[in-house]
Amino acid sequence: MDQKKYAKLEQGITPKPPILKNCIKAFLVGGAFCLxxxxIALFYxxxxxxxxxxxxxxxxxxxxFISMLLTGFGLYKKIGQIGGAGASVPITGFGNAVVSAAIEHKSEGYVLGVGGNIFKLAGSVILFGVFSAFLVALxxxxxVKLGVVSW
Amino acid sequence: MKGLLTFPSTPSIAATGVTAGPLEKKSPFHVNFDKMFDDERCGMKTNEQGHAKLMEDAIMIALSKVDKVPSDADFLLTGDLVNQMTPSNFSATTVGIPYIGLFSACATSISSVLLAALLTEAGLSKLAVAGSSSQHNAIERQFRYPIEYGSQKGDTSQWTVTAAGAAAITPYQKGVPSIERGTFGKSVDMGMTDPLNMGAAMAPAAADTLMRHLSGHNTSASDYDMIMTGDLSKVGFTIYKELIGNQGIKDFQNFSDAGEEFYGNNPDFMAGASGSGCSAAVYFSEIYKKMMDKEYKRVLLIATGALLSPLSYQQGDTIPCIAHAVELTMK
Amino acid sequence: MFSIYITSFIVGGLICVIGQLMFDVAKMTPAHTLCTLVVAGSILDGFGLYEPLIDFAGTGATIPITSFGNALTHGALAEAEKHGLIGVLTGMFEVTSSGISAAILFGFIASFIFKPKGNL
Incomplete structure (x- = not known):
């Protein structure tokens, strides 16, 4: 059996992700974080x-801060399992990426472990955010200088 | 020849030892585990030390059941999935048995038994300990994400078990299961790339080893009371049955998969269990006990392993997989 | 006044649905998905479209990670308006500093207090 044939067989058996159900859950969880x-904004x-x-x-x-508490007490991974992108996309997901990496690598010490790995997951978001912001702004x-558009 | 092994002296598995973590109490197999830790780090400071402790205790339990101490043993053959296999190495340091570290990913449970049987067959070993182990946190952090990272695991994902299994292998003895034949697997790559669907990657390797074992040793699937694969789990096991079904095997009554059954039908564990401790724990507890009870007279155990690393996956390589088989009989 | 709570929920939820579709349909990893969303937010701000979304949806637009790209670009553009090209470099973290510094700080604090737990 060649790889193409196998891929076809595998595709037929492997369950597809329940896209609609996942999207509804992502909508509710993500919406809830924003709400x-x-x-909190009203409070401030x-x-x-x-x-x-x-x-x-x-x-x-x-x-x-809330994300730190949820992550530390082991709840964010459960929210993530239910909410999928609804838990990853809000800024709490960014917090979760930083906090989970920090506590995971505590065992290797604060400098090499926490310091060296804290942006292991969130680093790429910062990199691409900064680079695209640079290009867009440039x-x-x-x-604007050429007079094509205005601020 | 061609990876096929026959052991005329039929070395025996004189005793086994299985340890597991707290979450494994949810496994229907846990009643036959020798030791369950209440702490996921087994009372140690780090996950990796806990991982080593799991293996160490499994070795000690297996030895104590044959009234032996580590200094009586000739060889230790173990492996795991952590970088450079430090948990196995460190447990080998503690027990102090001459040690050969092995890596066949989750198929190490069987490759270690086959090598121990070869040493015994050659008359070079009177008592060898073979086994493998895995610890959920240590493996997940290496292959996937930090434990507390909230990523969504799909229905094809598998849950790495926290468990270790060890087997004490001696020259032939009466009243215990013995090792009659074996087959070393080929590394099979069917172009799968999804590290969250290991079952689909491993199924072709398991099918290949099974068919080679049956044709190479002139046996048929119905000769066995049980043909148990390692950690294909729900998705992979279905694909595997489809593959071997296409090659003429029609009756799957005596087929099962350790990973598929490890956590029952609990949906929290998605497609089922994986990890080098998964097959070792089930083979050396449930299967071993059923052989001792003479419920099974002849079994074929096919442990499956995915030979990837986080690096190979990120570099876009496909996932080669391997399966090793051992045939045990109870006279 | 009250409607902002509804628009926040709906817009925030919809951005997450886009993310979920990138997971499930496009088979992207979380990292690829989040990077793409950040870049999208940045480009939207280049066209001046993200700020109206914030006016419309409040935290529904500021909490999803797209807002991070928007804020970086917005800071860079604001400085560029004042100081010309050099502002593109210097202004970037002007607006987003609170998110990054909070993440670093709380991440470090968490590492003092918590240990990862492999339970369910």
């Missing part, structure tokens, strides 16, 4: 001197 964040706007725009910073930090700035 919680909206209430009501009790502190934040506007709708500036409240975003402390809200993000608070969500990452192109836009040049286009």
């Amino acid at each position: 919680v964040a909206q209430f 706007m009501t009790f502190f001197d934040f506007t709708e725009r500036t409240a975003s910073n402390p809200t993000v930090a608070t969500m990452i 192109v836009k700035t040049i286009l």
Whole structure:
């Protein structure tokens, strides 16, 4: 049996992911994270001197704090198993990536283990975020200078 | 020849020892495990030390059942999945038996038994200990993600067991299962690339080794009370049956898979169990006991292993797999 | 005022559904998915489209990882407007510093307190 034939046989047997069910769960879990964040933003706007725009910073930090607790107590992996992308895509998922790597590599020490691995998972997001931001901003700035578009 | 082995002196498996972690209490097989730890690190500081402890205790239990101490043993043949197999190496340091580390991924449970049988057959060993082990946290962090990372595991994923199995192999003795024949597998690559669907990658290797064993030793599947594969699990086991069905095997009553049955039908464990401890724990507890009880007279054990590393997967390589088979009889 | 809670839930949920489709249909790993979403957020901001989404959905747009790409680009563009090309380099972390610093800080703190547990 060659590889092509086997791939066909394997495709016929391997169960397909339940896409609709997964999407509904991702929608609910992801939406729930955003809703919680909206209430936290309300808290910062009501009790502190934040506007709708500036409240975003402390809200993000608070969500990452919540993510740290959920990760540390072993709950985030359960949320991730249910919610899929609904748990990975919100900023809490970014927090989970950082925190889970940090506590995983504690056994190799704080410098080589935690320090060396804390961005093991989240690092690629930062890299591609920074690089694409650089390119987009560069192109836009040049286009503005050339008078093609305006800020 | 061609990887086929026959052992005229029929070396015996005089005793076995199986240890497992806390989660393995959910396994229907756990009643026959010798020792269950309540702590996933087996009371040690790191996962890897706990991993070594699992193996060490399994070795000691197997030896104690034949009233032996490590200094009586001639060879130790063990392996696991951690980089450079430190858990097996470290457990070998503790017991101090002349040691050969083996890597056949999750098929090490059988490759170690075959080599121990060869040493015994050649008259070079009076008592050899063979086995393999795996520890969930240590393996997951190496092959996949940090334990607490919230990634979604699909229906094809398998759960690495925390368990170790060891077998004490001696020249022929009455009243215990003996090793009659064996087949070393070929490394088979059918172009699978998904590391979260190992069963599908391993099934062709298992089918290849089974067919080679049957035709090479002139036996048929119905000659065995049980033909048990290692850790194909639900997806891989179905594919494997389809593959061997195409090659003329029609009756699957005496077929089973250790990984598929390891956690019963608990959906939390997705497609079932995997890891070098999976097949070792089931073969050296459940199967061994059923042979001792004479429920099984002749079994064929085919342990399966995926020969990938996180590096090979990231570099885009496909996943080659291997399966080794041993035939045990109870006279 | 109340409607922001509904739009936040729906928009945030939908961005996650896009992520889920990238997992299940495009067979992308979490890392590839998240990187793609970040780049998408960054490009959307280049066209000036992400800020209106934030006005519409609040945290539904700021909590998904797309907002990270948006914020990096937004910081770079704001500085570029003031200082020209050099601002593209210097402005990038202007807006996102809180997310990154919180993640580093809490990640490190967590490593003092917690141990990974392989339970279910």
